[in-house]
Amino acid sequence: TISDKFQDISRRIFSGGKLTEKNIEEAIREIRTALLEADVNYGVAKTFIQRVKEKALGEQLVKSVKAREQFIAIVFDELVSLMGPVDTSISFAEKRATVIMMAGLQGSGKTTTCGKMAKFLIKKGHRPLLVAADIQRPGAIEQLQILGETLGVPVFSEPNWTPPKICAKAVAEASKKNCDVVILDTAGRLHIDEGLMKELGEIKKKTKPDNIFLVTDSMTGQDAVNSAQEFHKLLGLDGVVLTKLDGDTRGGAALSIREVAGCPIKFVGMGETLDRLEEFDPQRMASRILG
Amino acid sequence: FQLGRKIDENFLEELEEKLITADVGVETTLYLISSLRESYKNKEIENKEAILDFLKETLKKKLSKKENTIARASEGPTVILVAGVNGVGKTTSIAKLTYYFSQEGKKVILAASDTFRAAAIEQLEKWAQRLDVDIIKQKMGADPAAVAFDAIEAAVARKADILIVDTAGRLHTQKNLMQELGKISRVMKKKIPDAPHEVLLVLDSTTGQNAIVQAKQFDEVISLTGIFLTKLDGTAKGGVVLAIQNQLETPVKFIGLGEQYEDIEVFDGERFVDALFS
Ligand SMILES: Nc1nc2c(ncn2[C@@H]2O[C@H](COP(=O)(O)OP(=O)(O)OP(=O)(O)O)[C@@H](O)[C@H]2O)c(=O)[nH]1
Ligand SMILES: Nc1nc2c(ncn2[C@@H]2O[C@H](COP(=O)(O)OP(=O)(O)OP(=O)(O)O)[C@@H](O)[C@H]2O)c(=O)[nH]1
Numbered sequence: 001t002i003s004d005k006f007q008d009i010s011r012r013i014f015s016g017g018k019l020t021e022k023n024i025e026e027a028i029r030e031i032r033t034a035l036l037e038a039d040v041n042y043g044v045a046k047t048f049i050q051r052v053k054e055k056a057l058g059e060q061l062v063k064s065v066k067a068r069e070q071f072i073a074i075v076f077d078e079l080v081s082l083m084g085p086v087d088t089s090i091s092f093a094e095k096r097a098t099v100i101m102m103a104g105l106q107g108s109g110k111t112t113t114c115g116k117m118a119k120f121l122i123k124k125g126h127r128p129l130l131v132a133a134d135i136q137r138p139g140a141i142e143q144l145q146i147l148g149e150t151l152g153v154p155v156f157s158e159p160n161w162t163p164p165k166i167c168a169k170a171v172a173e174a175s176k177k178n179c180d181v182v183i184l185d186t187a188g189r190l191h192i193d194e195g196l197m198k199e200l201g202e203i204k205k206k207t208k209p210d211n212i213f214l215v216t217d218s219m220t221g222q223d224a225v226n227s228a229q230e231f232h233k234l235l236g237l238d239g240v241v242l243t244k245l246d247g248d249t250r251g252g253a254a255l256s257i258r259e260v261a262g263c264p265i266k267f268v269g270m271g272e273t274l275d276r277l278e279e280f281d282p283q284r285m286a287s288r289i290l291g
Numbered sequence: 292f293q294l295g296r297k298i299d300e301n302f303l304e305e306l307e308e309k310l311i312t313a314d315v316g317v318e319t320t321l322y323l324i325s326s327l328r329e330s331y332k333n334k335e336i337e338n339k340e341a342i343l344d345f346l347k348e349t350l351k352k353k354l355s356k357k358e359n360t361i362a363r364a365s366e367g368p369t370v371i372l373v374a375g376v377n378g379v380g381k382t383t384s385i386a387k388l389t390y391y392f393s394q395e396g397k398k399v400i401l402a403a404s405d406t407f408r409a410a411a412i413e414q415l416e417k418w419a420q421r422l423d424v425d426i427i428k429q430k431m432g433a434d435p436a437a438v439a440f441d442a443i444e445a446a447v448a449r450k451a452d453i454l455i456v457d458t459a460g461r462l463h464t465q466k467n468l469m470q471e472l473g474k475i476s477r478v479m480k481k482k483i484p485d486a487p488h489e490v491l492l493v494l495d496s497t498t499g500q501n502a503i504v505q506a507k508q509f510d511e512v513i514s515l516t517g518i519f520l521t522k523l524d525g526t527a528k529g530g531v532v533l534a535i536q537n538q539l540e541t542p543v544k545f546i547g548l549g550e551q552y553e554d555i556e557v558f559d560g561e562r563f564v565d566a567l568f569s
């Protein structure tokens with residue numbers, strides 16, 4: 001379903017019925033404004049409307065009677081393809097415990113997402129182990145321990161060790177605890193903090209994660225590309241979890257991230273409780289971004 | 292010299308990109324660009340080279356008109372209510388404010404009114420220990436308004452200068468939680484009619500245009516007196532506060548520049564504008 005605003009734009013601009021180069025230009029300008037208001041990155045928006053324009057003009061739209069519908073379809077499909085194809089898979093290891101590493105900026109929802117992921121995996125018949133690798137935020141370990149208690153999931157913690165050592169030990173101990181998936185909750189950090197980004201690289205080296213997920217706040221604005229780019233460059237991301245989508249943010253960061261993180265958005269956070277993790281749906285996201 | 296000279300459109304497009312990527316937003320950007328065009332036409336700007344400086348000066352003037360000091364109670368404790376959406380930095384910012392006021396020699400007391408999130412009380416408690424201040428708390432699941440009320444009574448009894456109330460993160464779209472916030476504010480008035488003297492919305496500088504509706508909705512339930520803009524030590528510019536200032540007149544009072552309690556600064560409009568364009 002296409003959003004109302006987008007329908008209004010196209011209805012008003014193409015009210016004459018015929019598509020011309022002039023009114024396509026006008027429609028494209030309005031769509032660009034809608035995207036920027038939705039927090040789509042400036043550069044990503046520019047590239048996007050350029051593609052739409054080429055397609056619209058190139059597809060002999062001007063001649064067709066169903067031109068307006070065709071134009072709407074082009075924009076929507078282009079948005080969906082930018083975010084798709086749909087891939088909500090989690091990679092499971094063959095002969096050892098599967099490792100999932102959560103990383104991201106401060107406050108994006110990593111710890112909560114670790115809890116949600118554990119619950120999600122339990123439903124699928126797995127036995128997860130949560131690892132409290134954030135030893136710097138006050139109460140971070142307690143926070144994860146409470147989530148673990150709520151779910152009946154063990155939590156590995158060693159407050160006096162370094163995060164890479166904690167993660168390595170947890171992965172080594174997983175089978176002893178009869179756990180087949182290890183979820184690493186790391187501390188929030190800035191992508192420009194060399195020391196902390198290096199630490200993340202250390203954790204990756206020691207635990208060889210099967211899944212490295214970037215947890216991103218869906219209300220992030222133009223800065224989304226900067227952090228996604230750096231995390232991807234350093235770690236090589238396997239997926240993105242977009243959180244707090246239960247709010248009313250348009251979520252344009254979703255477009256930007258896919259472009260620079262080179263990986264699909266796999267899950268979305270739809271609330272604070274541990275059952276609120278859903279698989280990503282690009283069609284619904286495209287509709288939401290268009291406002 | 293021709294009358295009504297035309298401005299360099301390419302340069303304006305560069306400026307537009309700069310403003311939008313700083314999260315200033317389309318509406319505010321178009322407004323700023325069109326008024327630049329006007330000023331240039333009316334010869335208020337010398338030449339092309341002076342355009343950027345003119346824009347900076349205009350923005351600096353707008354921001355400096357704002358009062359960025361904290362309101363103080365005429366007698367009894369000054370009560371500061373801290374609110375905002377999830378994960379923006381409320382609890383950490385309260386630690387910073389505690390440090391800031393302690394440096395002024397003020398006696399600060401904290402209220403752990405986030406009774407919902409896992410380990411929220413523990414988190415604030417650890418900050419209170421590090422900063423050596425009292426904290427009023429109850430069990431997880433307790434009524435946040437009851438904790439706030441208790442804290443006001445304690446602040447009065449212990450002759451505290453400042454009481455800072457931490458609240459749970461909540462999305463402005465959650466009607467019942469927004470009502471709960473309004474109740475926390477009203478309950479405090481039962482003990483101190485002028486409380487809360489200061490109502491700070493904590494905004495994450497990485498947040499995009501959604502910050503505007505956050506500010507509007509929070510303002511509606513608890514009447515904001517200021518903004519605490521966090522995580523400016525990152526690469527985000529926080530330009531959305533310009534739009535908020537335009538529409539709501541809410542001034543930014545403090546900024547957060549890191550995860551430790553010393554990482555707080557009083558908002559400086561001049562430096563903010565310079566950083567926006569850097
Ligand atoms: N509404 C909503 N809130 C969420 C969602 N995910 C997380 N939160 C909330 O966001 C806040 C931050 O979540 P955390 O899990 O502590 O974030 P974090 O990334 O671990 O934070 P740091 O460890 O400090 O970097 C908490 O209040 C969570 O309850 C979501 O999908 N929707
Ligand atoms: N780099 C940086 N990190 C910050 C800043 N302010 C807060 N943080 C971090 O952001 C994360 C979230 O901070 P909190 O204080 O827990 O946020 P909150 O708004 O209280 O979160 P909820 O209560 O869950 O809604 C923590 O990891 C903080 O250390 C800042 O100015 N700079």
Ligand SMILES: [Mg+2]
Pocket residue numbers: 110111112134140186187188
């Ligand atoms: Mg965390």
Ligand SMILES: [Mg+2]
Pocket residue numbers: 381382383405411458459460
């Ligand atoms: Mg908090």
